[in-house]
Amino acid sequence: MFNFLCKASKTTDITIGENAVSSLFDILEEERAKVFIIADIVPWNLYGKNIITKLKNKGIPYSVLTISSEDKNKNYTTFAYCISKLTENSIDKNDYIMAFGGGVTGDVAGYIASVYKRGIKYIFVPTNLLAMADSCIGGKNGLNYGNFKNIVGTVYQPDLVYVNLEYLADMPKKLITNGYAEIIKHAIIGDKALFNNVKLNKFSKIKEDVKASLLVKKKYVEKDEFSFGERRCLDLGHTVSHAVESKSEYAVSHGQGVITGIAINAIASYKNGFCTKAVMDEILGLFNDLGLNYSCPYSVNDIMPYLINDKKKEGDNFYIPIIEKIGKVRVVNMSQLQLKSFITSGLNS
Numbered sequence: 265m266f267n268f269l270c271k272a273s274k275t276t277d278i279t280i281g282e283n284a285v286s287s288l289f290d291i292l293e294e295e296r297a298k299v300f301i302i303a304d305i306v307p308w309n310l311y312g313k314n315i316i317t318k319l320k321n322k323g324i325p326y327s328v329l330t331i332s333s334e335d336k337n338k339n340y341t342t343f344a345y346c347i348s349k350l351t352e353n354s355i356d357k358n359d360y361i362m363a364f365g366g367g368v369t370g371d372v373a374g375y376i377a378s379v380y381k382r383g384i385k386y387i388f389v390p391t392n393l394l395a396m397a398d399s400c401i402g403g404k405n406g407l408n409y410g411n412f413k414n415i416v417g418t419v420y421q422p423d424l425v426y427v428n429l430e431y432l433a434d435m436p437k438k439l440i441t442n443g444y445a446e447i448i449k450h451a452i453i454g455d456k457a458l459f460n461n462v463k464l465n466k467f468s469k470i471k472e473d474v475k476a477s478l479l480v481k482k483k484y485v486e487k488d489e490f491s492f493g494e495r496r497c498l499d500l501g502h503t504v505s506h507a508v509e510s511k512s513e514y515a516v517s518h519g520q521g522v523i524t525g526i527a528i529n530a531i532a533s534y535k536n537g538f539c540t541k542a543v544m545d546e547i548l549g550l551f552n553d554l555g556l557n558y559s560c561p562y563s564v565n566d567i568m569p570y571l572i573n574d575k576k577k578e579g580d581n582f583y584i585p586i587i588e589k590i591g592k593v594r595v596v597n598m599s600q601l602q603l604k605s606f607i608t609s610g611l612n613s
C-alpha cells in the first residue's frame with residue numbers, strides 16, 4: 265500500500281493499492297459517521313455490492329444515490345437532485361459524502377460537499393484511470409452550464425482518497441487512453457522520467473504511472489492551491505480541450521480533448537519558438553506510438569466562441585501554459601488575438 269498526503273487548505277490523505285478502500289470502513293466505524301455515496305451507476309453495478317457488504321458488516325449507516333456519469337449531466341439538475349436526497353436522509357456535518365466514479369462524479373460530489381451546509385467531509389474513491397491519475401486530488405470541482413464547461417465550481421479538498429488499483433483490471437481500453445491523456449500531461453509538465461516510462465512501457469505499467477502522475481499534481485496543488493500562479497501549468501491542453509468538448513456537446517471525451525489540446529500546444533509551442541522541433545516530435549511521436557488520435561475536428565473559428573468564457577481568461581488576458589521541454593512548462597499571458605494566432609499555428613501542422 266502506498267500512502268501520501270496532499271497538504272493544502274485541507275490535508276488529503278491518499279491511499280493507493282489493491283483494496284486500498286478497506287481502511288475506510290474502520291475510520292467510519294470509529295467516527296460513528298454516516299456515509300452518503302454518490303455513485304456512477306456503471307462502476308457501482310460492478311463493485312458496489314462489495315462496499316455495501318463491508319458497510320453492513322461494520323454496522324455503518326449509509327445511503328447510495330446512483331447517477332449517470334456524463335458531462336451533459338454535470339449540471340444543476342443533477343445537483344438539485346442530490347441535494348434533495350441529502351436533506352431527505354438528514355445528512356449533517358458529522359457525516360461524509362463519498363464520490364464513487366470518474367471525473368464527472370467527483371466534480372459533482374465534490375461541489376456538493378463544498379456547499380452543502382457550507383461544507384461537509386468528503387471522500388473520493390476514483391474508479392476509472394482519469395480520476396485515479398488526476399481528478400481525485402487537488403480539490404477542483406465544477407458544474408457545466410449549457411455548453412460552458414466547469415463554469416461554476418469551488419476548490420475544496422477531499423479528506424480521504426482511496427485509489428483501488430484492482431478496478432483497473434477490467435477497465436475498457438477507451439478509459440485507459442483517456443486516463444493516459446492526463447498522465448502524459450503531468451509527465452510533460454513535470455516528470456521526464458514518467459514520460460520516458462510511458463514511451464518505453466506504453467500502457468503496461470499503469471499502477472506505477474498513476475502514482476507518479478499524482479505526485480506531479482500534488483506538487484502544484486501544494487504550491488498554488490487556488491491557481492494564481494504555478495498551478496496554471498496543470499491546465500496544459502485544457503483551453504482547447506474544454507472548447508472542443510463544449511463545441512461537440514460533450515461527444516468528444518475529456519481525455520480525447522486533452523490529447524488534442526496538448527498536440528496543438530506542442531505544435532504551436534514549436535512554431536512560436538518556445539521549444540525545439542525535437543520536443544514537439546517527441547510528444548507527437550508518443551501519441552502516434554500509443555495510437556492516440558490527436559487531430560482536431562474543428563477550425564479555430566469554431567472553437568473561439570467557447571474561449572470567451574474560459575476560466576483562464578481575465579480581462580483580455582489568457583494564462584496559457586506553453587511547452588519548453590519535456591518536464592518543463594511555463595505559463596504565458598496572451599491576449600485573445602494572440603491566443604487565436606497561437607491555436608491557429610498549432611492547428612496547421
Ligand SMILES: NC(=O)c1ccc[n+]([C@@H]2O[C@H](COP(=O)([O-])OP(=O)(O)OC[C@H]3O[C@@H](n4cnc5c(N)ncnc54)[C@H](O)[C@@H]3O)[C@@H](O)[C@H]2O)c1
Binds near residue numbers: 304310394400401518
Ligand atoms: N476536478 C479535476 O481536477 C478534474 C481533472 C480532470 C478532469 N475533470 C473532469 O472530469 C470529467 C472527465 O472525467 P471522466 O473521463 O472520468 O468522465 P466520467 O466520470 O463521465 O467517466 C467516463 C466513463 O467512465 C465510466 N467508468 C467509470 N469507472 C468505470 C469502471 N471502473 N469501469 C467501467 N467504466 C467506468 C463512466 O461510467 C463513464 O462512462 C470532465 O468533466 C472533466 O472536466 C476534473
